[in-house]
Amino acid sequence: MALITYIGALIAVSAGVPATVDAAGFAARTYSTVGKITEWGETGDQSEDVTETTLAGRTYHANGALDGGSIPFTFLSDGPDAGQAILRTANNTNDEVSVRITDPDGQIIYYHGKVANLRDRARNASTMKGLSGEFRVNSGTVRVG
Template sequence: MTTQSAADTTVEIATGVPATWDATGFAAQTWLNVGKIKNLGEFGKQFEVISNNYLSQRGTEKRKGTWNAGQLSMEVDLNGDTGQAMCETALDTDADYSFKVALQNGDAYYVRGLVTGFRTMTGGPNDMVRGSLQVELNPIFTTTAEVAAIKDPA
């Protein structure tokens, strides 16, 4: 991937489960755009570090433990579009939803997660009324491997 601006990045949400656990299955879902996103933050696999300290040595030994798929932390201007409305609906369920993050160069990341927060932020008189949207990502299980995101180059 070459360097690029985050401008033109979009996020979409879909209900249900993909027909297949690959980019084709995710792409076939019915997607709704989550509008007016100001900041998406970061997402991706992060490992826990297991630290071991022994009396017989001064240095700490470290190993990789389990990994966490991360989260999508979005700041949006509230506008009531269908994608934001679906996120509010998802907040009141325990179901995973599919999310698609599409970059300006056409690369897309398909992830699954739980909407765990959608809070209203008012700010000051020169601020838009915004929402803080949290999606905790779950790993996707396939028959061959566990993946946190499937990258689908367009």
Template sequence: MADGDTYIDIGGKMSIASGKPATLDATGFAALSYTQIKGVLNIPENGDTAEDVSEPTLEDGRTEHFYGTKDGGGIDVPLKYIEGDAGQALILPGVDRDVNAVWSFKIEDSDGTITYKYGRIGPVRRRERSSNAFKGFIMPIMFNSAEVVA
């Protein structure tokens, strides 16, 4: 594409690897062995937020704000069940998995941008059952690192 073009998100992927990298840079994350999770319906808004550190002074009666502690937050990733998918097999209910184990995540955008981070995958739960939906699951993720964009 040429400079000034726009991109749609179709073609994006999410993959996971057990553990966190030896170094928290693109090289360290890329050295891990990732397994794609197929059936991802969307990846919700994510990225660091920061606490508001503020205090007013008597002198001028104004509150001064600073950005404090950063938090990677959490997201719920909806999945369409894909029977036999190696990525889903690692995290679906019934798998004997420590919910406090650390996983690394690789998110690939349709324009080729790769974002890495690590965190934990909580208890995966069944998505709503309805007459106009496929069988699916919700994968909760809590991020514990800054994003590394490659």
């Protein structure tokens, strides 16, 4: 398999959650592409490190609860498209949003969660006007392909 870049990856969102947290449930939703995404952070569950130390002086580890974490994202804004509008509307509410990531090699990743902390990007001579925020994952990560 050849190495690829993420150039051409598409991020799409849908207001609400699927009926089932699996490929069929997520695929049944209608998505709007988020235009001019410049970054969508690391995706995937991480497990909590559960530790216990014995009196003999040895620490044991176990994998605990899974957490999709908080994913930073950034997009340029010259007028919101439908996908950006969904993110803006859900910002700092408790409304769930479903995400579909389509990578250039055809792999699709789904999950749902909450949008938080949309803010204007830093203003400097090397930055275009846009917004950054975070996506707080509340479901398992479903990978297709």
